[in-house]
Amino acid sequence: MAQFTEFVTNHPMLSLAWAIIFFLLVGGWIKSRFSAIRQLSPTELTMLVNRQDGVVLDIRSEDDFKKGHIAGARQLSASQITEQKLAGLEKQKDAPIIVVCQTGMSAHKSAAALAKQGFTNVAMLQGGMGAWSGASLPVVKAKR
Numbered sequence: 405m406a407q408f409t410e411f412v413t414n415h416p417m418l419s420l421a422w423a424i425i426f427f428l429l430v431g432g433w434i435k436s437r438f439s440a441i442r443q444l445s446p447t448e449l450t451m452l453v454n455r456q457d458g459v460v461l462d463i464r465s466e467d468d469f470k471k472g473h474i475a476g477a478r479q480l481s482a483s484q485i486t487e488q489k490l491a492g493l494e495k496q497k498d499a500p501i502i503v504v505c506q507t508g509m510s511a512h513k514s515a516a517a518l519a520k521q522g523f524t525n526v527a528m529l530q531g532g533m534g535a536w537s538g539a540s541l542p543v544v545k546a547k548r
Contacts, residue, residue, distance in 0.1 A: 441515045443530040446539040449474075449502050452527070458500035459493070463514050464533070472543035474504060474536060485514045488521060500525045508532040 412419045444452065452458040453476065460477040462469050469479040480491065493501075501523055505511040511528040519526045529535065537543065 439512075440519055440526075441512055442527040443508075444502060444527050445530060446536050446541055449527075449529055449536075450541070452500050452502065456500050458502055459496055460502050460504055461493070461514075461518075462504045462533075463511060464504075464506055468506065468533075470546035472533070472537075472545050474533075475542065475544045477504065477544075482510060482514045485517050490521075497523050498525065500527065502527050502529060504529045504536070505532045507534050 449458070449460070453460060460474050462473050462477040462479045463482045463485065464473075464479070465481070466479060469477075473479070478491075478493075480489075480493070484490070501515075501518060503511040503515040503518070503526065505514075505528075508529060508531045511532065515526045515528045531538070533543075
């Protein structure tokens with residue numbers, strides 16, 4: 405314990421950085437555990453779509469969507485979701501909605517916006533299209 409105290413007193417900035425990183429990691433973990441938005445693996449997404457007619461909502465740009473997307477996915481931008489321009493998605497408020505982005509970072513905000521708009525079963529793909537491709541799952545490419 406004396407060595408720990410000596411280290412902290414000799415290296416206050418490094419100790420502070422480690423403390424901040426620790427609390428950010430723990431805070432992020434706690435936030436994700438108690439979030440209303442579930443995070444799905446690629447396998448769970450496939451099962452949800454096949455068994456419960458889940459709707460995959462891809463929020464990437466149109467160009468990225470055309471380069472490769474999950475079969476049956478619908479493309480809507482994050483701004484369209486926040487502006488409630490949902491292109492008929494309102495009829496599926498009780499259906500499972502899975503939001504997909506490129507890396508899994510920006511999908512949470514869009515999924516939370518959908519939940520706030522009254523969608524009852526919203527989830528997101530953990531790791532985004534990177535995780536989907538990394539699992540060697542098929543993508544559909546638009547014809548040029």
